[in-house]
Amino acid sequence: MPSATPPLPRPAATPSAPARAARRTAVLAACADAALILVFAAIGRDAHQRGDIVIGVFSTAWPFLVGAALSWLALRLWRTPLALWPAGVGVWLGTVAIGMLLRAVTGQTVVLPFVIVALLSLGFLLLGYRLLAAAVRRFNTRRRGA
Incomplete structure (x- = not known):
């Protein structure tokens, strides 16, 4: 009587090209969001001429x-x-909402002018590159279709 051997596990399926592209887009978008938040903090730190540039940017x-x-x-x-x-x-x-809440809880400054500047600046940055990406996609789609 032959011994019963369990079947070998199948290797994990490799993701398709569209799945890899979607994952890459998500990673790049998350990195862009983080980079633009750091730009916002760096501009704010520079405008107020505070010391400790790198640590200051991260603390903001x-x-x-x-x-x-x-x-x-x-x-x-x-x-x-x-x-x-x-x-x-x-x-x-x-x-903006969670950031301001965390700033308040940790004793950092949360005043109305800063909230307004954060809303406007982060809105411009985080929505702006998405609008630009949509325009580029639209342009490329039209160009391929023509």
């Missing part, structure tokens, strides 16, 4: 970076990371 940016990360997770933004709605608006408002 961390609440907003946490807000962006939580927004990405809560809204599952990796599904449509470059969409203006809900991804762009969700990460923008989540970044």
